[in-house]
Amino acid sequence: xxxxxxxxxxxRGRDLRYLAVEAASWPASMALLVASVxxxxxxxxxxxxxxxxxxxxxxxxLALRAHDAAGRLAADxxxxxxxxEAAASLGAPQTxxxxxxxxxxxxxxxxxxxxxxxxxxxPVLYSxxxxxxxxxxxxxxxxxxxxxxxxxxxxxTVALGLLYGALAWVLVPWTSRRIAWGTLGILEPPRSEVxxxxxxxxxxxxxxxxxxxxxxxxxxERELHDGAQNRLVSVVMxxxxxxxxxxxxxxxxxPLLERAQDAAGDALxxxxxxxxxxxxxxxxxxxxxxAASSLTSRSTIPCTLDVRGLRRAPxxxxxxxxxxxAEALTNAMKHSGASRIDVSLRTEQSVIEQGVTEGAxxxxxxxxxxxxxxxxxxxxxxxxxxxxxxxxxAAFEGDLQLISPAGGPTxxxxxxxCGF
Amino acid sequence: MRILIxxxxxxxxxxxxxxxxxxxxxxxxxxxNADDLxxxxxxxxxxxxxxxxxxxxxxxxxxxxxxxxxxxLRERQxxxxxxxxxxxxxxxxxxxxxxxxxxxxxxxxxxxxxxxGQFVDALRRVLDGGTAMDPExxxxxxxxxxxxxxxxxxTPREREVLSLxxxxxxxxxxxxxxxxxxxxxxxHIGNIFSKLGLSTSDSGHxxxxxxLTYLRx
Numbered sequence: 099x100x101x102x103x104x105x106x107x108x109x110r111g112r113d114l115r116y117l118a119v120e121a122a123s124w125p126a127s128m129a130l131l132v133a134s135v136x137x138x139x140x141x142x143x144x145x146x147x148x149x150x151x152x153x154x155x156x157x158x159x160l161a162l163r164a165h166d167a168a169g170r171l172a173a174d175x176x177x178x179x180x181x182x183e184a185a186a187s188l189g190a191p192q193t194x195x196x197x198x199x200x201x202x203x204x205x206x207x208x209x210x211x212x213x214x215x216x217x218x219x220x221p222v223l224y225s226x227x228x229x230x231x232x233x234x235x236x237x238x239x240x241x242x243x244x245x246x247x248x249x250x251x252x253x254x255t256v257a258l259g260l261l262y263g264a265l266a267w268v269l270v271p272w273t274s275r276r277i278a279w280g281t282l283g284i285l286e287p288p289r290s291e292v293x294x295x296x297x298x299x300x301x302x303x304x305x306x307x308x309x310x311x312x313x314x315x316x317x318x319e320r321e322l323h324d325g326a327q328n329r330l331v332s333v334v335m336x337x338x339x340x341x342x343x344x345x346x347x348x349x350x351x352x353p354l355l356e357r358a359q360d361a362a363g364d365a366l367x368x369x370x371x372x373x374x375x376x377x378x379x380x381x382x383x384x385x386x387x388x389a390a391s392s393l394t395s396r397s398t399i400p401c402t403l404d405v406r407g408l409r410r411a412p413x414x415x416x417x418x419x420x421x422x423x424a425e426a427l428t429n430a431m432k433h434s435g436a437s438r439i440d441v442s443l444r445t446e447q448s449v450i451e452q453g454v455t456e457g458a459x460x461x462x463x464x465x466x467x468x469x470x471x472x473x474x475x476x477x478x479x480x481x482x483x484x485x486x487x488x489x490x491x492a493a494f495e496g497d498l499q500l501i502s503p504a505g506g507p508t509x510x511x512x513x514x515x516c517g518f
Numbered sequence: 519m520r521i522l523i524x525x526x527x528x529x530x531x532x533x534x535x536x537x538x539x540x541x542x543x544x545x546x547x548x549x550x551n552a553d554d555l556x557x558x559x560x561x562x563x564x565x566x567x568x569x570x571x572x573x574x575x576x577x578x579x580x581x582x583x584x585x586x587x588x589x590x591l592r593e594r595q596x597x598x599x600x601x602x603x604x605x606x607x608x609x610x611x612x613x614x615x616x617x618x619x620x621x622x623x624x625x626x627x628x629x630x631x632x633x634x635g636q637f638v639d640a641l642r643r644v645l646d647g648g649t650a651m652d653p654e655x656x657x658x659x660x661x662x663x664x665x666x667x668x669x670x671x672x673t674p675r676e677r678e679v680l681s682l683x684x685x686x687x688x689x690x691x692x693x694x695x696x697x698x699x700x701x702x703x704x705x706h707i708g709n710i711f712s713k714l715g716l717s718t719s720d721s722g723h724x725x726x727x728x729x730l731t732y733l734r735x
């Protein structure tokens with residue numbers, strides 16, 4: 099036996115805790131196994147649809163917990179996040195994986211975990227209990243591993259407990275790791291499936307990127323058409339009328355010229371807005387943090403900005419974050435009735451490491467806008483400001499989270515992967 | 519002359535109204551979308567409406583509501599004069615406006631309002647049952663004629679005359695524009711029509727339609 103170092107002990111403590119929790123969750127997995135056996139034939143009769151089956155939902159939740167625990171123990175082996183909701187069909191690969199895991203968990207995992215927990219507890223239990231053998235009456239002696247009727251036998255019991263402990267010392271890390279690996283291996287989709295899902299996700303995000311791009315072009319075209327172009331037509335028209343008035347010797351051309359000048363001024367400011375909306379010059383010059391601060395300082399509602407955890411991201415991501423923030427602020431100002439807005443921009447490590455970029459932790463740019471308004475914001479699909487945000491996020495495989503209960507407060511959180 | 523105006527941009531709408539009224543037209547109603555235009559037309563039909571000036575792109579979809587409203591008006595009253603304005607012109611749209619075969623059609627770039635004199639002429643022409651095609655449309659049509667087209671055999675001067683004819687201009691107009699005598703213009707037109715194999719007996723609006731039909735074929 100090697101010298102006991104605290105890290106080794108800590109590690110074993112963690113492993114043992116893992117095994118204890120797995121063993122303790124046995125009643126749940128056994129009950130669900132029985133329930134599944136009863137329910138599945140019905141599901142098959144119903145054509146394999148299991149949507150809303152509480153049993154399979156619970157199995158999935160139990161599996162999620164086990165996957166989580168195993169993932170924490172064997173962080174180096176973890177690759178994929180499981181879906182949050184149970185699959186709606188019996189034939190779904192995840193449903194089958196869940197059931198396979200359930201069988202294993204209710205039997206082998208439980209047996210091994212229980213055995214190892216018992217082995218680990220034995221030295222403590224035996225050492226504490228055996229010295230009191232003499233308190234027991236002669237006709238009903240204390241019985242641990244065997245009956246204890248003398249100090250010699252008590253010593254042997256303690257020695258046996260220590261032997262168990264030594265065995266546990268070696269076996270606990272080994273076994274717990276294998277159980278964790280097995281759990282991950284059974285529950286997680288095989289690599290090919292992960293890749294297929296990734297391809298699907300990429301296809302969706304590419305389509306969203308194209309959509310976002312087309313929508314952007316339309317928006318810019320609309321802005322130029324309704325703004326500068328129409329204003330310039332007005333300018334030309336007013337000048338034409340002024341000229342005609344002057345040619346016919348009239349003296350009332352001045353108001354027309356004034357209107358032409360006003361319209362030309364409008365056209366200029368329209369162009370400035372359009373140019374700014376295509377790519378805000380401040381982003382290039384100052385970076386996202388300062389660009390965001392110029393946005394928040396223009397807010398009509400008192401607005402705080404926290405960019406302490408913000409790091410530079412690719413220009414496209416920063417630009418998307420900028421517009422997301424601009425749109426979220428506009429929404430809050432227009433609809434929330436809030437008296438304050440808190441904005442946070444920061445760079446986070448992504449929780450999920452996709453199977454393909456195994457090990458390489460991905461950075462996400464998080465835009466978070468909270469207001470203390472009356473809430474009740476809903477994502478109406480197309481047209482709303484939220485839809486615009488969603489579109490921009492989707493283009494980067496990002497995610498929009500909206501929490502806005504009636505009565506408030508509202509929180510909009512957008513995650514944009516930096517290495518999309 | 520009593521006209522309806524449909525233009526969604528408030529400033530432009532006011533400008534067009536001002537321009538039309540200062541040139542002696544009566545603006546019966548100026549609205550900002552196609553549906554209101556049709557409603558206004560129905561409301562004022564009894565008292566008489568001589569035509570409509572409308573923007574192609576209006577709410578709600580900002581695509582071609584104006585064009586559809588123009589066709590709808592001409593459906594309700596064949597030959598109802600419509601002058602369609604647009605930020606950019608497409609000969610496809612011109613074709614749809616002309617497809618009824620009757621006159622009283624105008625299709626101009628919005629920019630043309632800058633030349634008030636010509637714009638008002640075009641509006642009068644349309645209200646009189648004539649045609650006003652934007653030079654840009656004619657240029658598009660001419661540019662897509664292929665290699666051995668008879669149009670290739672026209673002299674540059676004849677092509678200029680042809681363009682103006684297709685725009686819907688009168689002989690007097692053309693002679694003024696190109697600084698030619700009236701007889702000179704008539705001679706050019708005679709030459710052009712015989713080169714293209716068109717009937718030289720057509721005159722006025724029929725001549726314009728024949729030319730446009732030829733160019734679009």
